[in-house]
Amino acid sequence: MLDLAKYDSLGAALRDGLWRWSEEVCLIEADRDRERSRLTYRQFGRAAEFVAAALEESGFAAGDRAAIIMTNQPKWLLSAYAVFFAGGVLVPLDYKLSAGEHLQLLAHSKAQILFVEYPLWRAILQAPGFREHKLQTVVVSEAPPTADLAGAMRWEEFRGARAAVLRLRKQTDTACIVYSSGTGGHPRGCVLTHDNYLEQCAAVTPVFPFSPGTRYLSIIPTNHAIDFMGGFLMPFTGGGTVIHLRTMRPEFIREAFTKYKITYMAVVPLILKNLQRGLREKFAALPAAKRKMLDALMAVNRALTRGRPRPGLSRALLKDVHKAFGGGLRALLVGGAFTEPATIEFFHDIGIPIYNGYGCTEACTAITLNDQRPFRPDTVGKPVRGMEIRIVAPDADGIGEVAARSKTVMSEYLDDPEMTAETIVDGWLMTGDLGRVDATGHLQLFGRKKNMIVTAEGKNIYPEDIENNFEGIAVKEFCVFAANYIWPQHSMTGEQLVLVLHLEPGHTVNDSLLQELSRRNMRLLNYKRVSGFLAWDQDFPRNAAMKIRRVILAGQIGKQLERGAMVTL
Amino acid sequence: MESIMKTIEQTTDEILNLAATHFKFPRTELQAGDDFYKKLGIDSLQALELLTRLENHFGVELPDYEVQGVSDFHTLAARIQARL
Numbered sequence: 001m002l003d004l005a006k007y008d009s010l011g012a013a014l015r016d017g018l019w020r021w022s023e024e025v026c027l028i029e030a031d032r033d034r035e036r037s038r039l040t041y042r043q044f045g046r047a048a049e050f051v052a053a054a055l056e057e058s059g060f061a062a063g064d065r066a067a068i069i070m071t072n073q074p075k076w077l078l079s080a081y082a083v084f085f086a087g088g089v090l091v092p093l094d095y096k097l098s099a100g101e102h103l104q105l106l107a108h109s110k111a112q113i114l115f116v117e118y119p120l121w122r123a124i125l126q127a128p129g130f131r132e133h134k135l136q137t138v139v140v141s142e143a144p145p146t147a148d149l150a151g152a153m154r155w156e157e158f159r160g161a162r163a164a165v166l167r168l169r170k171q172t173d174t175a176c177i178v179y180s181s182g183t184g185g186h187p188r189g190c191v192l193t194h195d196n197y198l199e200q201c202a203a204v205t206p207v208f209p210f211s212p213g214t215r216y217l218s219i220i221p222t223n224h225a226i227d228f229m230g231g232f233l234m235p236f237t238g239g240g241t242v243i244h245l246r247t248m249r250p251e252f253i254r255e256a257f258t259k260y261k262i263t264y265m266a267v268v269p270l271i272l273k274n275l276q277r278g279l280r281e282k283f284a285a286l287p288a289a290k291r292k293m294l295d296a297l298m299a300v301n302r303a304l305t306r307g308r309p310r311p312g313l314s315r316a317l318l319k320d321v322h323k324a325f326g327g328g329l330r331a332l333l334v335g336g337a338f339t340e341p342a343t344i345e346f347f348h349d350i351g352i353p354i355y356n357g358y359g360c361t362e363a364c365t366a367i368t369l370n371d372q373r374p375f376r377p378d379t380v381g382k383p384v385r386g387m388e389i390r391i392v393a394p395d396a397d398g399i400g401e402v403a404a405r406s407k408t409v410m411s412e413y414l415d416d417p418e419m420t421a422e423t424i425v426d427g428w429l430m431t432g433d434l435g436r437v438d439a440t441g442h443l444q445l446f447g448r449k450k451n452m453i454v455t456a457e458g459k460n461i462y463p464e465d466i467e468n469n470f471e472g473i474a475v476k477e478f479c480v481f482a483a484n485y486i487w488p489q490h491s492m493t494g495e496q497l498v499l500v501l502h503l504e505p506g507h508t509v510n511d512s513l514l515q516e517l518s519r520r521n522m523r524l525l526n527y528k529r530v531s532g533f534l535a536w537d538q539d540f541p542r543n544a545a546m547k548i549r550r551v552i553l554a555g556q557i558g559k560q561l562e563r564g565a566m567v568t569l
Numbered sequence: 570m571e572s573i574m575k576t577i578e579q580t581t582d583e584i585l586n587l588a589a590t591h592f593k594f595p596r597t598e599l600q601a602g603d604d605f606y607k608k609l610g611i612d613s614l615q616a617l618e619l620l621t622r623l624e625n626h627f628g629v630e631l632p633d634y635e636v637q638g639v640s641d642f643h644t645l646a647a648r649i650q651a652r653l
Binding site for chain 2: 095096119120247249251270271273456522526527
């Protein structure tokens with residue numbers, strides 16, 4: 001891999017990677033069982049630098065911002081590299097957000113340029129508020145030949161006439177503005193510098209080394225911090241190959257393992273659980289004798305790999321299982337949300353090393369990583385290189401808020417000094433997660449201090465963000481909480497949102513209100529829905545600006561009502 | 570000869586039948602307006618598994634994003650119907 005300490009910017013490091021491994025394949029685009037394209041590093045560089053030239057010719061200056069809204073595909077990486085090459089700041093947006101949310105974040109980030117796929121652009125065009133939005137240039141990919149793009153340019157036409165010139169940036173310059181969540185009026189745009197990324201990449205790569213022939217299966221969109229690191233920066237600074245699978249269908253993921261002889265894949269817990277379920281079903285269908293043999297081999301593998309992973313040995317012991325994973329899988333990286341130890345244990349037993357980690361966008365991805373030496377599924381591992389962690393105000397059991405300090409921690413939340421001051425205190429990033437560090441230096445997590453949940457898909461949901469979905473319901477006032485914020489419990493899974501309703505005097509939760517709540521709830525994406533509601537009969541405590549004082553309200557509710565008072569929606 | 574065009578009701582009915590079989594759920598308890606995540610107790614990847622099964626049955630192909638945000642059988646039927 002490249003010596004990243006020598007570089008000041010992502011553009012320069014990526015360019016050198018393209019030169020160094022010019023004849024290696026860097027990208028393969030797979031759609032279900034079909035392969036659409038493959039590019040060498042040389043071809044990638046050439047294609048992206050035309051885009052960078054077009055950016056430069058369009059007046060895009062160093063430090064200007066460009067957003068990407070695309071699914072999991074090579075043009076995401078081509079656009080991103082072009083933006084870095086032109087000295088720009090990248091704003092990766094989650095394509096799964098609604099068009100209205102996209103517009104909100106585009107406005108908040110002040111992006112001048114947008115790279116977007118046609119179906120997503122069509123949705124944005126139809127969103128209320130589009131007309132007021134001012135984007136300098138929009139580049140649309142996958143547009144049908146006859147489609148009216150409302151003034152946007154086609155990806156195929158966005159080509160500069162002259163060769164682009166790499167615009168060098170300083171380490172402290174902003175590389176990306178990444179929204180860790182937060183629409184609904186309170187976007188959290190993490191400002192991450194070139195140094196943040198170079199440092200994180202250098203810290204994690206020794207655990208997952210890339211070189212020509214190393215293949216990373218990318219199924220999580222690259223706007224996700226894990227894929228940006230594992231499916232872009234790490235392979236591209238090591239000469240590896242990224243296979244973009246343009247679907248999350250489990251059957252095609254399984255097929256890609258064997259077809260492309262995958263070395264690494266990053267997953268969120270939901271995908272890991274799905275793989276586990278599929279394997280369990282297969283194991284259960286085995287004849288009794290074969291099943292007995294498999295169990296015995298798993299027990300041997302378990303005993304021999306407690307201290308460290310031994311991929312060669314595991315492959316020899318559990319040949320058929322490993323064949324289904326392509327035979328060359330070194331690790332599955334799991335992050336984005338908490339993974340249950342039992343799931344990690346299942347894969348460990350069959351000799352597929354799961355490297356679970358813990359991190360957040362504010363820390364530029366990973367804070368800790370379980371390196372399997374020894375196997376500790378009950379923890380999220382030890383701090384990555386260069387990362388310090390401490391437990392703030394620990395209780396009698398040693399559990400307190402996890403704080404992290406490292407060169408990878410973001411500089412600020414975009415245009416929000418108040419939230420920045422609450423989150424970065426004396427140089428420490430206050431994560432809002434509750435944890436304990438054990439005698440061996442492994443971090444164990446026990447829940448959250450802040451009012452938020454993380455889904456198994458790795459989505460951070462801040463309750464305030466979904467409140468506008470319930471605006472106008474026939475109650476005096478309402479708000480949404482994470483259930484664990486009201487009734488703290490030491491759990492990182494199965495988190496729920498609860499809607500607290502303060503009814504008008506004399507009113508009850510009647511059928512019409514119930515129907516309205518269900519209807520509104522259904523409008524939300526499935527992972528954003530509230531699980532139930534609570535009827536509360538007191539005025540919400542508010543500050544001088546009439547904002548709800550959530551800490552006080554949650555405390556009052558938690559004291560007077562049990563979790564069982566929640567009515568399922 | 571059987572008509573090639575299906576009505577939305579037929580499409581919905583076939584989807585409900587396939588969902589019931591795939592997830593071993595009583596067919597009589599499934600309605601077109603049901604939230605399939607809630608009713609079947611499935612996650613988004615299991616919903617995609619069902620979608621593949623539906624694609625094979627109806628001979629259509631829907632990109633993942635086309636069903637993003639869809640959570641009831643009726644809307645799913647409409648998306649499939651549009652491609653028939």
